[in-house]
Amino acid sequence: MTGDATRFATGAAGPLLAVLRDPARLDGLDLAGWDAVLRQARHENLIGRVADLARRRGLDDSLPAPVRARLDAHRVVTDKQAAEVRWEARQIAAALAATGVRPVMLKGAAYLLAGLPAAAGRLFSDVDFLVPKDRLAEVEGALLAGGWVSDKTDPYDQRYYRVWMHELPPLRHLRRQTHIDVHHRILPETARLRPDPAKMRAAARPLDDPPGIAVPAPADMVLHSAAHLFHDEDFVQGLRDLVDLDLLLRHFGADAGFWPALTARAVELDLAYPLFLAFRHAARVLGTPVPDDAAAAVAKARPDPVRLALMDALLARAFTPDPPGRRRPARRIALFPLYLRSHWLRMPARLLIPHLARKAARALAAKEEDGEVVPIRL
């Protein structure tokens, strides 16, 4: 399983992967070395992960000053986003309280609220949560009353989401300008795999803080992450999501009983194939320790050799960061960090010093701030 691992760590594409696989390499890193790591890390949304590794190795006080400053700057943003996610979760819980529906938070928001290592230093994009399909109208009504409106006002977009995708369009809070995504299924309608969301909701763990919210059970968190990363072979979320999987597996996997529960659940939810791919690539790229029996338990989901080789090639490419300063055209990675949307970064050519709208400063009579969201591909 780990035989090909070395292939991924060599060459100019290597500095970030090298430190992720072997954090001890951070210890002796000089300024030039840091330069290479940070350039790659920024594009992969992994600066927070690198910062966390440095902190855990006790390097904080010995970092070169410019690196210290870079990491501090990033920490300001991730701390703010974490606070925003917590607040948003509280507001969602309050809005839905009267309906009796308890939303199950997903992805990054779930990692944060559950206090998991995967949440450390991450940049969030949206707050996602799962509700029962038959309560969707009620939930939407409660959210509307709480100030969230549909982001897509175009009637075609509305139809696209409601009629074709059978989903609620993304919602935006009028005042806070935060984005939430209400789901009733685990994967999009178009996915071939159809894991049963009711099972995931049934196994969800309620939280104390904030009350009224739940997070998926550990095995389900892993499977949800794997399903999203691998369900559609044409579009890959990239190294960040693989790092999430690695962190979840290491954290939960410390308990020996987790692995058989995970593989059994994968079979139950019809997600054995994504889990097989998750084990395979997390181990190859990041050295995730996967016990042999766990790997064996999902071996049945292994595709034929031709297909497997094709997947390997596509995914290897997708999980390899661009060398610092060079951008390979075939990768499709679009990052929409929450702070760029919620802070309304505007960049018309005319005003090259954009004035970020402040959510923080308001007169008592709040007014809606109009802004133009420009997706930034950095």
Next chain:
Amino acid sequence: MPAPDMTAPDPTLPDAAAADAETWRVAPGDDLRWFDGAEEAVLFHSGSGETHLLDGDAAEILQSLEARPGNAADLVARLVPAALAPERAALCGRIEQCLREFRRLGLIEPVPR
């Protein structure tokens, strides 16, 4: 969608009249930080991370609740001096309006019964 009406009772509360009889508090765990001026004050609310500019009256009302939970009637008793007794009804309305606004901004919450 039109902007929410600032003066209307909070629609997420079951009953507007009942809302005014609610006892309010700043959520435990939330921090209010103040930058005071002669007539206005700036408030930072740790829960939401938001910063607000409050006029003197609103600041007084919120600071009173921060010190001790209460309902609208309590606040009238605490803050309206005896000399202004004839204005009580109008001032009570002003206090209720502030409470609704604070609720909308997430600065206060009902005390659980």
Next chain:
Amino acid sequence: MSAGIPPAGPDRARAPVRLADLSEAELSRRLRGPGLALPAGPFTVRLTSPLEEIAAGLGLLYGGHPLADGGADDPEGYADFHLRVAPAGGPRRWVRPQVGFFLDGRNPFNLLPAHQAFPMYEWGLNWCIVNLAHQFLIIHAAVVARDGRALLLPGPPGSGKSTLCAALIHRGWRLLSDELALISPADGRLSPLVRPVNLKNESIAIMRAFAPDAVFNRETPDTAKGVVTHMRPPAASIDAAAETARPAWIVFPTFRAGARTALEPVPGPRAFMRLADESFNYGLHGGRGFAAMSRLLRGCMVRDMAFGDLESALAALDGLAREAPAEAAS
């Protein structure tokens, strides 16, 4: 002269290599190849560009700046921002040549006509700082200082702050920044960002008259801001480019032709909100931002200044500067 590194000798202190120490050929070689290591206040920029406008602008305006890598010319050296300004654009590039600004190989915004290359570098760098340098609380303000104490001039374009700033630095004040106040949340001090001063439209003529010995870049017409140019900062400002300053005065300027110059106090809470509005990242800093802003205001005299002419504004600011602000409550 060789590749720019001063010969080491037993009795020669290692003087920083300044951009002016590089020959034109060497400057051009670095820009077209491994990159030029430029200081930008607390940041290091590594810049590459094949464009003559960039080399010429740098040579003219950054001559007194020490190279960020001490002249070492190490292409692998650390930089906060790896930047490139280069021709870009599709099929129209021969008809209407355009330039793009690239941060680490990626272009965050629209292309501009080729003759706007140098302003694009400066604006692009500002963009990088306001979007990434969140170790600071960043306020949209000009900052000048005297005797270790700083005057902030916050304001949107058109308020007159750039002209005031450009004038002040020729009248006994040193330049910290013409656009971006970088405040350290830990100690409230301002970090300099000494770079060419951006001027536009009428300000250009005013400053040419006001400071006839000042050095200006060639003017760039037809930008979205009108005619723009950059002015070289005085040597004294460059020499003090590493010295932080304590904020002491905050003056919101408003230029109104014909107005009589007057200073009015601004109540604390109003000043707070106005500064937060002029800040790029106040909200990001959360409670620490609130504390930093509170400390800033407690330590400063805050005024609105309407002014109709430059000289009386300068006189009013000098008068203000003679008053000592209350000591900052930490």
